Amino acid sequence: MSITVIKPGLLVTLQDTGRYGYGKFGISPAGAMDSFAYLIANRLVGNEDEQAALEITWSGFAVEFERSLWVAITGGDLTPTIDGERVPMWRPVLIKAGSCLSFQQPVAGCRAYLAVSGGFDVPIMMNSYSTYLRAGIGGYEGRALKKGDTLSVRLSRLPLEAPERFLDEYGGFFTVRWFVSAGGYTDSNREIEIRVLKGRQYDDFDEFSQQALFDEFFTVTPQSDRMGYRLSGPTLQVIHSNEYISEPVAVGTVQVPADGQLIILMADRQTLGGYPKIAQIASVDIPLLAQLPAGGKIRFREISLPEAEQLSSARIRELRLIEAMIKRKLKEW
Structure with a gap:
């Protein structure tokens, strides 16, 4: 079949x-x-x-x-x-x-x-x-x-x-x-809030960039794909131009290349990245981000690592409850 x-x-x-x-x-x-x-x-x-x-x-x-x-x-x-x-x-x-x-x-x-x-x-x-x-x-x-x-x-x-x-x-x-x-x-609302943790190189960015990350909206551009979302917004800059050693990256890693515009790494991301990482998106919000089309707007909100872990644990519990409900319904046949 x-x-x-x-x-x-x-x-x-x-x-x-x-x-x-x-x-x-x-x-x-x-x-x-x-x-x-x-x-x-x-x-x-x-x-x-x-x-x-x-x-x-x-x-x-x-x-x-x-x-x-x-x-x-x-x-x-x-x-x-x-x-x-x-x-x-x-x-x-x-x-x-x-x-x-x-x-x-x-x-x-x-x-x-x-x-x-x-x-x-x-x-x-x-x-x-x-x-x-x-x-x-x-x-x-x-x-x-x-x-x-x-x-x-x-x-x-x-x-x-x-x-x-x-x-x-x-x-x-x-x-x-x-x-x-x-x-x-x-939801069809194209303005969403995404929760993030500060990235490994967050402190390398100037004060304007750190504040803009959480105060301003960033727009998903048409150049986005399964590898990464390219955003347009305020130009973010590091305090000093440094050579960064490439290191492992994950889904939701927020990088800032030389042009100062954010890139969020997605499912087909590369395995290593050498751009400074200003933030890391909480895993629970990746599905929300994945449904945002070009033209959608993002505002980032900082959370702590314990908060991110609690959100992840809550999502796991939610999935388990849904799975149990589905199995019960399917057995009724």
Whole structure:
């Protein structure tokens, strides 16, 4: 069983939790930009967390289903429709064989995630299914999807026989009544607050730069991608022009190159960086940032390391509670 790409969209790749342990070889972890939405999508269709899902950026993507499949769509609201009818998000949806799933105009966020029950049947490379575009590895032939690509799907983890009888009555798809709340993190408001810790070289910046980091808005530019978000805003400068030794970087590292404009490293980041690091984004806010499109505005708020750890622990507890709820609902079938 499989699905076929009818329209490739702006950028659609297969991603999972990331490819870790290969940084010493210069291999980026890659992985889902919005890890929260990715994890929920897989759990809604009974998959393990590591199964590959489609990361759909912006709009224009469409696929046709060879046979009936359970799917879940999470993340940004890109107006998903099945044969022209709006399909609910953040819940299991059984799509009828021969139906076409399309993503239209973004109304909130800019990245959606599509998981299928059983998972996409693609080769694992370096312990991950994730597509790393710059190296051309992982996912579907190491690249973004193109028109005519066919994705095989493993056997469903959810029952198909009983709900299929509803498809003729409901049309091209059938949905359950329960759902997971997105919690407002994909709100269409394009001004967001991002919590950060001071970076390793924060004290190397002049007083104006330190104050501007927390007082001013920074705008995501069109030059942003999965490797990093380039921001426009006040020009930040170090007190003295220093030669910095390249050192490991992480998702959410905020660097300041020679032009004084911020770069936030994202999923496809390089493994080492030599620019001064003025801040580090709290991991809990990376999904929020991942859903901010070009033109979106960011204001940074400083928090302490203990606060960041508490936020991370709270997110882990939240995910565990959601997982328990989903498992209970799925067992009712």
